[in-house]
Amino acid sequence: MGRAEKARAVVLSSRPLGEADRIVRLFTRELGRVDAVVKGVRKTTSRWGGRLEPFNVCDLVLHPGRSLYTVTQAQLVDVFLRLRADREGLTAAAIVCEAAAGLTPDHEPEERVFALLRNTLRELDNGISGRAVQSPLVLGALLKLLYEAGYLPVLDHCAACGSGGRALGFSAARGGLVCGDCVGEAVPITPEAIEALADALSRPLAELRGEPASDAIGEALRDVHQLYAYHTGSRLRALRIAGGG
Ligand SMILES: [Zn+2]
DSSP, X not given: OOOOEXXXXXXXXXEEETTTEEEEEEEETTTEEEEEEETTTTSTTOTTTTTTSTTOEXXXXXXXXXXXXXXXXXXXXXXXXXXXXXXXXXXXXXXXXXXXXHHSOBTOOOHHHHHXXXXXXXXXXXXXXXXXXGOHHHHHHHHHHHHHHTOOOBOSSOTTTOOXXXXXXXXXXXXXXXXTTTOTTSEEOOHHHHHHHHHHHHSOHHHHHTSOOOHHHHHHHHHHHHHHHHHHSSOOHHHHHTTOO
């Protein structure tokens, strides 16, 4: 057994373990993405309260075990109460946290990803308009996560031939927009969706939050989801359930 570690964590997700315990998937500032057991958390007399619910930010003490950490102390840092009461906000948080879990390797500290997740949850707590699957904030957060993972889509020229011709398609395999000559098996893309991608990439999340949801953003989000699926080999369950592809 190694020594206990202190870590500040966003709780990404949680699943039951045995009768009384849970395994939480965490993105920590100090250790990157790790899984940890929370003992007794499902008992009605649990001392943990709601502290280790998904989308909370906590200061934790983690004891390393053979394959998993065990949480021995938890102090709440941020709880996003307005987000908790907003169905679309919760869907948005679930999509972004699932993508973060899928795009980050186990146990590799990445302070920027931690900051990005916390910032996204804060903005979601301020409220989004319209559906999560058409939200500019969700699109922006996913693009920034893809950037951190090294999978930023190519938007300023054809990802296949390098020409500056007008983009007519989006290809996950090529890694971005493709021109008319290269469109082949790529998914056709509208000029509005291209603009939504460029916008979501270049603007801060706080600004994106205030922008209205739209069909073009929904289309851009489906393309980004294809890119995510291409690189991770899996699709975002939270996005699929919400009807966003
Ligand atoms: Zn081309």
